[in-house]
Amino acid sequence: MFDVDKPVAMMRMGSGGESSTCYVYPDAPSTPGKVTADVVFNCSAHMNGSITMDDGTTIPMWGFNDGGGGMMGSGSFPSPAIRVTEGQIVHTNLTAEMMNGTHTIHHHGIEPSTENDGVGHYSFDVNGTYTYQWKASHAGTYFYHCHTNTVLHAEMGMYGALIIDPPEGPGTLYSGGPTYDLEAIWAADEIDSSWHTKAWESGTCGGNEGFHSLNPDYFIITGVDGAQPALTAPGVAVTMNRGQTLLVRYICAGYLAQRIDFDGLTAVIHMSDGRPLPSPVEVSSIEAVSAERYDCIVTPTQAGSYDVKIDFFDQITNQVTGTATTRITVLE
Numbered sequence: 001m002f003d004v005d006k007p008v009a010m011m012r013m014g015s016g017g018e019s020s021t022c023y024v025y026p027d028a029p030s031t032p033g034k035v036t037a038d039v040v041f042n043c044s045a046h047m048n049g050s051i052t053m054d055d056g057t058t059i060p061m062w063g064f065n066d067g068g069g070g071m072m073g074s075g076s077f078p079s080p081a082i083r084v085t086e087g088q089i090v091h092t093n094l095t096a097e098m099m100n101g102t103h104t105i106h107h108h109g110i111e112p113s114t115e116n117d118g119v120g121h122y123s124f125d126v127n128g129t130y131t132y133q134w135k136a137s138h139a140g141t142y143f144y145h146c147h148t149n150t151v152l153h154a155e156m157g158m159y160g161a162l163i164i165d166p167p168e169g170p171g172t173l174y175s176g177g178p179t180y181d182l183e184a185i186w187a188a189d190e191i192d193s194s195w196h197t198k199a200w201e202s203g204t205c206g207g208n209e210g211f212h213s214l215n216p217d218y219f220i221i222t223g224v225d226g227a228q229p230a231l232t233a234p235g236v237a238v239t240m241n242r243g244q245t246l247l248v249r250y251i252c253a254g255y256l257a258q259r260i261d262f263d264g265l266t267a268v269i270h271m272s273d274g275r276p277l278p279s280p281v282e283v284s285s286i287e288a289v290s291a292e293r294y295d296c297i298v299t300p301t302q303a304g305s306y307d308v309k310i311d312f313f314d315q316i317t318n319q320v321t322g323t324a325t326t327r328i329t330v331l332e
């Protein structure tokens with residue numbers, strides 16, 4: 001019988017002789033088959049961010065900063081979006097130093113070679129700098145995240161949106177697909193603040209760090225507290241005119257199952273997980289599980305204020321354990 005209290009893997013020594021980390025494979029090789037990229041992102045892993053909640057509590061967060069490429073914004077939480085055009089060869093340069101923890105970047109939903117997949121235990125965790133080389137093959141909504149000690153590092157906020165536009169550019173969802181006037185990127189996530197004081201390698205040696213028990217106390221949309229601030233926060237809440245089309249790029253960025261409810265508005269799902277649906281589906285709500293993405297277009301026909309509610313379901317009881325809310329304001 002499986003004994004959860006015993007380490008389940010051999011100790012793996014880090015390249016610097018560290019003996020306290022297991023399931024971590026630090027390396028920074030050169031990229032196999034490296035070619036000239038069409039677009040380059042420079043990311044450095046950081047572990048010094050934070051998010052301040054509506055009740056005044058500040059919670060430590062980790063993430064990826066713009067490492068100087070000038071294309072990734074200021075490095076807040078969530079990490080800045082990576083946005084590219086279908087067909088491009090992309091280099092994501094990750095810099096991570098062992099003293100701050102090894103990290104990776106997994107471009108979720110992209111299908112590169114094993115070395116470029118950023119799944120540490122299948123290849124390596126980055127200690128130094130590594131260039132992830134990948135091709136943006138299919139327009140759609142993805143996200144990227146760290147895949148080192150994933151349970152903790154993803155919870156700590158090491159993720160950001162990854163958008164691939166079709167050759168037509170922003171405003172068209174996929175080549176030959178629907179167009180849109182405005183866009184919202186809603187990455188919904190829960191936070192268990194008790195996890196946010198852990199060391200980066202916590203739990204990698206098989207000790208019980210409590211990661212089997214997620215008890216979230218905050219619920220967020222794209223890095224903003226969903227208790228109240230997300231109702232009006234720029235970049236999350238939407239103000240639009242009646243008759244305009246809004247593309248919602250909905251990313252289930254947490255561990256709990258979720259349901260987004262559009263408060264009476266009709267959402268037309270056109271894509272899921274980076275692929276068009278065989279035919280669009282009209283819904284009033286969408287249920288999603290961890291890492292799923294849905295691209296849906298909302299075209300309000302009446303002016304008003306619509307509070308879009310994202311419920312989070314407890315893993316054991318399946319009861320709603322928290323809710324994050326944002327708002328679509330439709331002007332006449």
Ligand SMILES: [Cu+2]
Binds near residue numbers: 045103104148153
């Ligand atoms: Cu990490």
